Amino acid sequence: MILIGNELLSGRVEDANAKFLLPELYALGVAVKRVVVIPDDVDEIAETVRDCAGRFDYVFTSGGVGPTHDDLTIAGVARAFGRRVVHHEELKTLVASYFEGSLTPEQLRFAEVPEGAQLIYSEQSPWPVLHYENVYIFPGVPWILKSKFTAIRDHFRAVPFHSKTVFVNQDEVALAPMLSRLSEQFPAVAIGSYPTFPETDYRVKIVLESKDRELLERAFVALMNSLDAEMVVGVC
Numbered sequence: 001m002i003l004i005g006n007e008l009l010s011g012r013v014e015d016a017n018a019k020f021l022l023p024e025l026y027a028l029g030v031a032v033k034r035v036v037v038i039p040d041d042v043d044e045i046a047e048t049v050r051d052c053a054g055r056f057d058y059v060f061t062s063g064g065v066g067p068t069h070d071d072l073t074i075a076g077v078a079r080a081f082g083r084r085v086v087h088h089e090e091l092k093t094l095v096a097s098y099f100e101g102s103l104t105p106e107q108l109r110f111a112e113v114p115e116g117a118q119l120i121y122s123e124q125s126p127w128p129v130l131h132y133e134n135v136y137i138f139p140g141v142p143w144i145l146k147s148k149f150t151a152i153r154d155h156f157r158a159v160p161f162h163s164k165t166v167f168v169n170q171d172e173v174a175l176a177p178m179l180s181r182l183s184e185q186f187p188a189v190a191i192g193s194y195p196t197f198p199e200t201d202y203r204v205k206i207v208l209e210s211k212d213r214e215l216l217e218r219a220f221v222a223l224m225n226s227l228d229a230e231m232v233v234g235v236c
Contacts, residue, residue: 001018001021001022001032001034001035001036001059001060001062002036002038002045002048002049002052002059002060002061002062003015003017003018003035003036003037003038003062003063003140004037004038004039004040004045004061004062004063004064004072004073004076004140005037005039005040005063005064005140006039006040006070008037008063009037009038009039015037016142017062017063017138017140017142017145018035018062020142020145020146020149021060021062021145021149022035024149024153025156026161027160028153028156028157028158028160029157029158029159029160029161029211030058030156030158031161033056034052034056036048036052040064040070040071040072041072041076042072042075042076042079043076043079044076045061045064045072045073045075045076045077045079045080046076046077046079046080047080049061049076049077049080049135050080050081053080053081053133053134053135056134057134058134058136058156059134059135059136060135060136060138061073061077061135061136061137061138062138062139062140062145063139063140064076064140065110065137065138065139065140066109066110066139066140067106067107067109067110068106071109073137074112074113074114074137077114077132077135077137078114078115078132080135081114081116081132081133083114083115083116083132084114084115085112085113085114085115086112086113086114086115087108087111087112087113088111088112088113088117088119090119090128091110091111091113091119091128091130092108092111094111094127094128095107095108095110095111113130113132114132116132117130117131117132117137118130118131118132120152120155122151122152123151124147124150124151125147125148125150125151127144127148129148129149129151129152159211160211161209161210161211162209162210162211162212162213162216163207163208163209163210163216164207164208164216164219164220164223164235164236165205165206165207165208165235165236166205166206166208166220166223166224166227166232166234166235167201167202167204167205167206167232167233167234167235168202168203168204168206168227168231168232168233169201169202169203169231169233170203170204170227170231171195171203171204172193172195172203172204175193175204175206176193178226178227179191179193179206181226182219182222182223182226185219185222186215186218186219186222188210188212188215189208189209189210189212189215189216189219190207190208190209190210191206191207191208191209191219192206192207192209193205193206194206194207201233202233202234206223208220208223
């Protein structure tokens with residue numbers, strides 16, 4: 001996930017797009033491996049997109065697709081793949097219909113795409129989603145991104161994650177050796193330990209996660225067998 005915009009790096013605008021997309025993708029069974037925030041710079045966009053597109057199944061960009069001088073995402077993605085920026089005729093027709101008349105150069109920018117890019121249409125969104133190979137280009141405006149992603153979310157559905165959460169009233173330092181042994185015993189199960197400060201009715205939340213439900217259950221049983229019953233505050 002590549003978040004693009006000087007306003008994010010300066011703190012003038014608080015990111016809402018990763019906050020929305022991360023739980024959505026998790027619910028679809030997609031493991032997000034990286035979230036990067038970069039400035040409005042064509043070279044930086046191109047380098048980051050090129051690197052991520054070669055390493056990950058999907059790359060989402062957010063921001064930098066409007067009509068102003070600092071909207072540079074299309075140019076950056078095009079440069080990442082050595083392509084030209086061109087006007088997509090279908091997008092041009094949509095833009096002309098929206099603005100109802102002769103298009104200004106600024107309005108025409110909404111029809112710009114990396115040469116060879118494709119559109120995904122959906123009945124749930126009046127505007128298609130633009131992508132070039134495995135790079136999906138979303139706007140930075142949160143409600144528009146949400147609408148576009150929701151329209152195509154099933155394109156990314158994968159084997160779901162399964163998880164178990166155990167709340168314990170023990171310090172994390174005391175739990176660490178046991179959790180290390182459990183991690184060695186079940187390397188395919190992600191084990192997270194999350195302390196709470198100040199203390200609530202529990203001190204640590206332990207989360208087990210795997211796409212293999214049977215393996216997860218085995219790791220959960222091993223965890224519970226390693227904890228004294230009085231340590232466990234709750235399970236979900």
